[in-house]
Amino acid sequence: MNASKLKGNLLEYFVSRILLNCGFKNVKADGLFIYNSRGLRLINGKGSSHDADVLMSPPIQMPFSYPYRLLFECKAYKSPVGLPIVRNALGLRYDINEFEIITTTQINARKNLRRRNLAVESRARYLYQVGVASINGFTKPATEFSINNKIPLLSLDWILPHTIISLFDNIDDSLVDSIDEDKLSEITDFLNGDNNGDGELYLDTENRTLSRIYDGFSRFQNRVLIGLLETGDLIFITTENISGIEYLMSNYQPSTARFHYNPEEKELWELTIQGSDNNITFKFHLPEQIQSLWKSYNYDFHAGLAMKGSIFGKLFIFVQDETMPFRIINLDRDWLEGLQAE
DSSP states (O other): OOHHHHHHHHHHHHHHHHHHHTTOEEOOOOSSSEEEETTEEEEEOSSOEEEOSEEEEOSSOOTTSOOEEEEEEEEOOSSOBOHHHHHHHHHHHHHHHSOOOOOHHHHHHTTOTTOSSOSSOOSOOOEEEEEEEESSOBOHHHHHHHHHTTOOEEEGGGTSOHHHHHHHHTOOHHHHHTSOHHHHHHHHHHHTTOOSSSHHHHHHHSOHHHHHHHHHHHHHHTTEEEEEETTSOEEEEEOSOHHHHHHHHHOOSOEEEEEEEETTEEEEEEEEEEOSSSEEEEEEEOOHHHHHHHHHTTTOHHHHHHHHHHHSSEEEEEOSOSSOOEEEEEEOHHHHHHHHHO
16 A cells, blocks of 8 residues: 555545535445445446445435435645646536446337336436545635536635644655554554544554554544535535534424635635524635635625525535434525624
């Protein structure tokens, strides 16, 4: 194993844990369309099979549609992910969604218009969304391409402290070589979903850098939730206080919220939920396409108010709850109308 492979495994593990904590579920191999080979999970496409870094199903599905699944390509680069990687994600999405099993038997059966059975493969069918996950963000061309082609992006530097990101970037081959081969193998197995060995113990004890990265992520993974805007954009909200997550988990009734931007860092916003006892605050990065729209108005105050009314009217936050997998957060309209009247 080299440093690049270990960093890739770590990133895939982190992305999986964030999604699992938000109620997503791992997709299991069916042995045909999705199968395991040489330690990899592969998904068949129209032209070839592909390595599926992170493959999950969301906690809710849309009616009148095939069920959705989400596949994240994970790129653990020191620099921002560029256009070619995001462009490849578009090709991957096309390839796996256009896959179909067609045999000569089925083609011949179509000649008989009075056939009793359908001349198609009997199997479950899904719609796949393909996103890209990064450690250090994305270039402007990559972001613009993702917006125009509806490719979700996730960067861990939106979520994790910069100290953890820096440690992650500094993983090199000398660090990997310093770990006993058997222990490194157990660490890799754990990151790939095998909890039967001592991989987690070794990850937390065998190397100080890996231990700090793992501990840092472990502290944050339960403080990150995924929100869905009415525009269809995903946001990743974080909180320093675990009681905010606990409040959302225990409160099934729709809540009201207010949205504020940071004057010093305008892409960083706060979501303040009006709790029964006290207010709960989450932070999130504004989606790039919405940020660009606001920037085109020179961050005008009144343009910001209008944007809040049109974009943040309703927010769905996914939680790990089988009974009710999301919480509804409504914009505090009275508060917004008061600001607009000033």
